[in-house]
């Protein structure tokens with residue numbers, strides 16, 4: 111047995127699903143993907159058998175500079191040497207808060223945590239406390255906000271969540287302002303907050319983000335933008351800056367600290383301070399975690415912001431994204447595949463769409479493409495570009511893309527299953543295993 115097989119088997123015996131994120135499990139990758147990673151550096155990872163891959167997953171998009179980027183690692187190590195944690199708030203905790211508040215003009219106060227779900231859930235709780243209302247309205251097209259009940263209970267994976275909780279989350283459609291008005295009108299006076307990402311693979315049209323903000327004001331609804339993916343990618347000040355929109359509350363995570371576990375809930379003082387110690391006010395138990403202000407992560411966050419400013423990280427991500435997207439589009443067109451392989455979304459966060467003979471997105475054909483990229487040493491479950499993806503990496507990816515596209519074309523002309531070794535990749539979000 112290879113080490114991948116040995117550790118892979120153990121992982122499934124010891125950890126439900128074999129990993130701590132559903133999007134990092136074996137079933138969402140082709141069978142020739144590395145099963146267990148030994149270490150990572152830059153934009154590369156090495157599996158336990160010593161195979162090296164050029165990585166476009168970048169740890170669920172959380173690493174936006176590069177794995178183990180020395181300046182950032184040193185900042186984290188300095189905090190580890192500083193004790194890493196303490197019985198009272200630490201200096202780096204205050205400095206990190208100051209860094210974020212100074213960076214984002216619409217953030218007056220912040221709370222740090224370790225996971226994105228913690229801060230999005232905290233945002234909804236705070237909104238309920240602020241408004242005294244019970245309903246949450248979430249964007250239907252955006253795939254994930256939290257593993258907590260208020261969100262997962264509103265998806266097909268609602269197993270284990272009581273109906274009473276499910277009933278409290280409602281939906282609207284992105285870029286459809288009427289759908290927002292409809293739900294606000296139907297539940298007038300009962301909606302605490304609306305939550306969405308500023309953008310995913312559909313970009314905002316007709317000032318949608320601003321129009322939602324206006325409606326939130328009119329109906330007294332707290333406007334929450336989840337910048338988990340878009341923050342520190344569209345711009346150092348996130349997609350809010352890029353699209354010129356100001357939310358009441360905002361959440362950040364991936365990209366804040368180059369893969370160190372740091373997330374944040376920020377926003378208007380008037381709302382945030384409910385989680386504070388205002389004398390006589392009812393206590394809102396906002397976020398209170400043992401590890402939320404771990405010094406190493408916060409040291410990494412401060413240095414990540416410095417690196418972003420010194421090296422213009424987001425400009426580079428956009429530039430490499432444009433190079434990759436235009437190259438892939440050209441190759442798809444060379445193979446007359448433009449209707450079967452195309453890119454949607456902003457070039458700083460491109461979304462690959464791979465279709466079958468019926469021109470609808472297909473996991474079979476996606477498996478073929480990803481499997482063929484892996485044969486060339488490229489791990490590309492989706493595309494997350496980091497600062498250390500340079501021209502050389504992009505060009506190598508395009509060379510591999512040409513080979514993969516050739517096989518994709520062949521599979522569209524034949525029986526796709528003949529081109530797949532092992533199982534077809536599966537979506538994370540589905541009702542049954």
Ligand SMILES: Cc1ncc(COP(=O)(O)O)c(C=O)c1O
Pocket residue numbers: 170224225226227228230254255256257307336338339363373
């Ligand atoms: C938009 C969005 N919000 C929230 C989360 C939850 O973040 P975490 O995995 O850190 O809990 C994710 C994670 O993928 C996300 O993509």
